[in-house]
Amino acid sequence: MxxxxxxxxxxxxxxxxxxxxxxxxxxxxxxxxxxxxxxxxxxxxxxxxxxxxxxxxxxxxxxxxxxxxxxxYPQMLDRARAREAQAIVVLGAGKRTHAPEFGGETVNRLALERLRYAAALARETRLPVLVSGGAPAGDTPEAYLMEALLRDEYGVPPRWVESASRDTRENARFSAVHLQAAGVKRILLVTHAMHMERARPEFEAAGLDVIPAPTAWLGGGDSPGDAQPLPFAPSxxxxxxxxxxxxxxxxxxxxxxxx
Known part of the structure; x- marks a missing residue:
């Protein structure tokens, strides 16, 4: 590195x-x-x-x-606007470097939540998918792991693999290069609802029209996270x-x- x-x-x-x-x-x-x-x-x-x-x-x-x-981000994907998109972009969220049950490395649970939703949207909309995630530590880029998981486990092979980015800003800038070269201007952006308000402006600054497709809310109920038997008990x-x-x-x- x-x-x-x-x-x-x-x-x-x-x-x-x-x-x-x-x-x-x-x-x-x-x-x-x-x-x-x-x-x-x-x-x-x-x-x-x-x-x-x-x-x-x-x-x-x-x-x-x-x-x-x-x-x-409080709102679910606008299904009417989703029909206007030209591609799906799903952002990496990290990986597990010790996953012997999967033969080495795999994506972490946060990335898996995003990939699962992206795969569902891809099957529903038939839109091509871009996966974005690099290797800050200089090892296997996360996008390669994302690509393999979408292809092998969900049957949704990505069209583009952006493997150089180290953070959200670079996710946007480097993904835009691939997408704009293919004539894509409007995307469904898949990331956590908590992350959407930071990711969306970066992709818009990179010249893309973003339709938010958030997933995995932590709020929205009486208490954040999963339902708890004691609503006022820290956990x-x-x-x-x-x-x-x-x-x-x-x-x-x-x-x-x-x-």
Missing amino acids: ELDPDTLLFWLKKLVAVLALPPVLPLLPIVIGLITLRRRPRLGLAFAWAGVALNLLLIFPPSVGWLVARVE QNTAYAAWFALHELLGRLAYRWSR
Whole structure:
């Protein structure tokens, strides 16, 4: 893997994201508070309790539900507009590098959710499919794994494979090259509902008309994530939904500042 300026910037963004997202985010004020507790007891306690409060907000279903509602794309695919599309674009979401039951690597569960919906849309609309996902670490591009899964398990071989992108912005820019060369201007964009409001503007900026085709909502009910027997009890589902929502908010801010 070459450490060119773009690659260094990519991994720097990843490091910032680790610090700015749960579970590290609420730990930072707690650690600061404990460090300053001896010299500045009141200030130290304030920081520590602020971290505890932040952690509770990031796992408590009502507060997480409010956050998710501000981030997640609320509408399903407009079936009338879908007939106007010329192609389906499905974005990668990561992979499992240790999948011995599949002979090595495979896509992760997030990518699988997107691919499953893209395959259903492809069978319904008969539109050609583009898969997009690169290899930030320099190993097997995710798009190759996506292509194999769609072809072998869903019977939907993609027409285009975009395997150079490292993030959502590059997904859009590099996919647009393939699509525009084929005369495609209007696409169905398949990604998570949580990710749609960050992905759609990037594809539009690349010159494509986007019809959102979101999938896998985390909100929309009394609490985010799967149905829970205790609607006001924190769980791994609420913690994950908060992480995803903050990840997308951070991504939107980063893209807005770097335009």
